Amino acid sequence: MEKIIIFDIEIELTKKNIKNIYISVHPPNGAVKISAPKKMDMDYIELFVKSRLSWIRKQQEKFVNEKRQPEYEYVSGERHYFFGDSYILNIVYTNKRTQGIEIRNNGYMDLYVRDNTPKNIRERVLTEWYRNKLKETISSLIAKWEPIMGVKVNEFGVKRMKTRWGTCNPTARRIWINLELVKRKPIFLEYVVVHEMVHLLERSHSKRFISYMDKFMPNWRSVKAELNGLKN
Numbered sequence: 001m002e003k004i005i006i007f008d009i010e011i012e013l014t015k016k017n018i019k020n021i022y023i024s025v026h027p028p029n030g031a032v033k034i035s036a037p038k039k040m041d042m043d044y045i046e047l048f049v050k051s052r053l054s055w056i057r058k059q060q061e062k063f064v065n066e067k068r069q070p071e072y073e074y075v076s077g078e079r080h081y082f083f084g085d086s087y088i089l090n091i092v093y094t095n096k097r098t099q100g101i102e103i104r105n106n107g108y109m110d111l112y113v114r115d116n117t118p119k120n121i122r123e124r125v126l127t128e129w130y131r132n133k134l135k136e137t138i139s140s141l142i143a144k145w146e147p148i149m150g151v152k153v154n155e156f157g158v159k160r161m162k163t164r165w166g167t168c169n170p171t172a173r174r175i176w177i178n179l180e181l182v183k184r185k186p187i188f189l190e191y192v193v194v195h196e197m198v199h200l201l202e203r204s205h206s207k208r209f210i211s212y213m214d215k216f217m218p219n220w221r222s223v224k225a226e227l228n229g230l231k232n
């Protein structure tokens, strides 16, 4: 078995004594496996993957959705996450101050809203706060890594993504980061930011890309495995 990466998708490739090529996507994390005839060359395998790209992504999204946490109601007592720590949500009704979040040292996350604020607004206040915190952190990570890597990020943003932790457009020098990372340990965000920034040095996941990762973040493999739920 060997690991290959085609179009940002990590694939376990097994060459066997078979006549046809087979592809499958597996729960819980949408791992992609290919069995191919021993003599089949990589160009053909790449083309094969390319022709099934949207199908692969659809299968992966299905698993991501199945794993998703139960719906939040954004009421007091719910457990919410911020950079790897868990907090009990505490709704505080107020007419005096602006709506927002305050993290307390005793493990509570106070959500300040006006009386009778509906669920969708409570959710929006928390999401906006998450978004701002994540942007602040990404901004300082980029500032930290730019001089080390000798690259310049033109623009970055945060959005919800179903199957990816980040994306990079090397031509525009623009990076997108998955909003979900604000809930996970900070090392995961740093790993994703570094990965996307390495794309400014090398577009594909080539050997050169991997040697940059080894240089900048020697433990990236174990961070990645943990982020993708491949180890505990």
Ligand SMILES: [Zn+2]
Pocket: 008, 195, 196, 199, 205
């Ligand atoms: Zn990549």
